[in-house]
Amino acid sequence: MDASNTSAVTVDRLVKLYKGVAAVDGISFRLAPGSITGLLGGNGAGKTTTIAMIMGLVTPTAGSVTVLSVKMPKERYRVLHRMNFESPYVDMPTRLTVRQNLSVFAQLYAVADIEARIAELAADLDLAEFLDRPNGKLSAGQKTRVSLAKAMLNKPEVLLLDEPTASLDPDTADWVRSRLERYRRANRATVLLASHNMNEVERLCERVIIMKRGRIEDDDTPERLLAHYGRETLEEVFLDVARGRDRQREAAQ
């Protein structure tokens, strides 16, 4: 059987060049159905470009992406209704109310009972008090919750999150993480989470892919990464990778 048939997402020797410079340089990984994976890396590591290629928003220079057995971006319309994403760098129309925004996206995703689904998400993500407020008049935390609601509207099987708790206070960020975890468990969703926040990745992810300069530097469970680098926290592991300490250590040995 083709391995891509048993994986929710298969990334195979993926390359993206911008004017000859590699933003993503030959990476490969598979995400098992129902898994949650962290994509770690500094600025310019290639996380957002990787997620954009998985979504079909960016065409790879070489290699392939398969989502739920569908080739991206060529056959993306066969699978887009089964996936969704959230990013603080993408906004929703500020003049529309939360309810209007969600109902428009629900219709785009052909959600069966739009009002019931919005009510369900409003209860789950605590949106009820500002459902009829324009998106532009929400706080950063409220906007993030609305973006998450949009990302969960169609109960996606594959959920791509690009720094979902960026710019949130620790309490709100923790609250958002608990909702994400609950959603994944309830829906057996496959989640790929790009983040700078090591605590977030440590708490949520059962697997961590560390990227640097477009390449995968390491790919393992948080526990094994800590053991491999001899560190107490993922933040220390991240700094080791970012500063090339592991390679120096291996070269010395």
Added chain:
Amino acid sequence: MTSIDSGFEFSLNRVAAMVRRYWYLLRSSWPRILDLIYWPTVQMLMWGFLQMYVAQNAGFFARAGGVFIGSVLLWDILFRGQLGFSISFLEEMWSRNLANIMMSPLRPVEFISALMIMSVVRLAIGMVPVTLLAVAFFGFNLWSLGFALAAFFANLMMTGWSVGIFVSGLLLRNGMGAESLAWTIMFLFLPLTCVYYPVTVLPGWLQYVAWSLPPTYVFEGMRALLIEHVFRADLMIQALAFNVVLFAAASFAFLKLLQSARVHGTLLQAGE
């Protein structure tokens, strides 16, 4: 709803969702609605009074009643048709919502269909009151043109949509750096399509350019109707033929520019 192939599926439901989104936006702001009406009104009043003045001093203009007002109203259909399309598209870029739209199941053809519907809605909000003011101020009733008006309107809208589709492709590919084109590109058509004067005024070589643009046939047709009281169906058919070619070329260019935007990663960038 038909499903020939996943890439060519067309959903009226998704088109309705987008139209609803733009309608919410439009009705949320009275300055936006006022903006649709005030400039066409100013234009119509200015050209109407100018026409009254020259009609009192020149026999030809006295016979050609309504030509200037007719010209300005039809020009506004062309200009506002394109602008209504482009502004709805720009709303997605201004609100940084484009990636949400492009990652949704919405097909490009559905997106374009919603923008076309909204351009008609915006035009109707702006132009219907202005045509009624033209009756009140100058006794010029655009609606009395009947079938001819429908032919003029259809051809001008089709040109406006074609230009709007092409500009949207440029915005996808080049980002907000191409925004000024959305506001100004139609003015290239103003001298070339002979809105206020006959094609024969142009130098010989430029007349070939003018006759390759569909609106030229509409403005010539309008003058034939108002001055000679003849409806030139032949001009409307020629305009339609050129419009079909222009619309197909613009749609092809849009798809190519969208493809190029995916290659260059510009769909994620809403800024310059």
